[in-house]
Amino acid sequence: MIKAAFVDPAGGEVVPLGPITLRILEDGSTTGHRLGIGEITIPPHTEGPPQHRHARHDEGFYVVSGTARFTVGTTTYDAPAGSLAMIPPGAPHTFANPFDEPLVLLNTFTPDLYVQYFRDLREMIARGENLTPEVTEQVMSRYATQAATDYAD
Numbered sequence: 001m002i003k004a005a006f007v008d009p010a011g012g013e014v015v016p017l018g019p020i021t022l023r024i025l026e027d028g029s030t031t032g033h034r035l036g037i038g039e040i041t042i043p044p045h046t047e048g049p050p051q052h053r054h055a056r057h058d059e060g061f062y063v064v065s066g067t068a069r070f071t072v073g074t075t076t077y078d079a080p081a082g083s084l085a086m087i088p089p090g091a092p093h094t095f096a097n098p099f100d101e102p103l104v105l106l107n108t109f110t111p112d113l114y115v116q117y118f119r120d121l122r123e124m125i126a127r128g129e130n131l132t133p134e135v136t137e138q139v140m141s142r143y144a145t146q147a148a149t150d151y152a153d
Helices: 112-126 133-141
Strands: 013-017 020-026 036-042 052-054 058-065 067-072 075-080 084-087 093-096 103-110 145-147
Touching: 013 112, 020 112, 036 112, 052 093, 058 067, 058 075, 067 084, 067 103, 103 112, 112 133, 133 145
Parallel strands: none
Antiparallel strands: 013 020, 020 036, 036 103, 052 145, 058 084, 058 103, 067 075, 067 093
C-alpha cells in the first residue's frame, strides 16, 4: 500500500539554529529522496547563512509571510509574501530578514540531500559546539555545498 504523509501545524522535526528555526516537513522519506521541504522562521533583523552554492541540488524559497532579502551573487532582491525564489545548482546565494516583521519561508531541496545538513548542525549545537563559519563550511561540504567567495556564474 502506498502511504501518504501529513504534517499538522504542530508537527514536523524542529531544528533550532540560533535565532532561526527550521521545521523539517518532508525529509525525503515519502518522496523517494527526490524532495525535501522545510519551513524556516527568521526573526526581524536577522542575518542568514554566508553566501554559498550547492553542487547537487536545487533550492526553492516561497515567502509565506514577511519579506525576505535574497542575495544571489552581487544582486539583491527584496521578496514580499507570495514571492518564489528558485536557486539552481552553482548559483551563489544567501537570504536574510533585515526588516521589522518575522519572516517565514517554505524551503525545498531537490533532491533532499541538504536536510541532513540541518540535522548535523542541530546535533553539534546540542553537544555545545560553537558553529563558527569554518565549522559550518566543513559541514556544508559533506552535502556538496561550499561557501561562495567569488560570484562568477
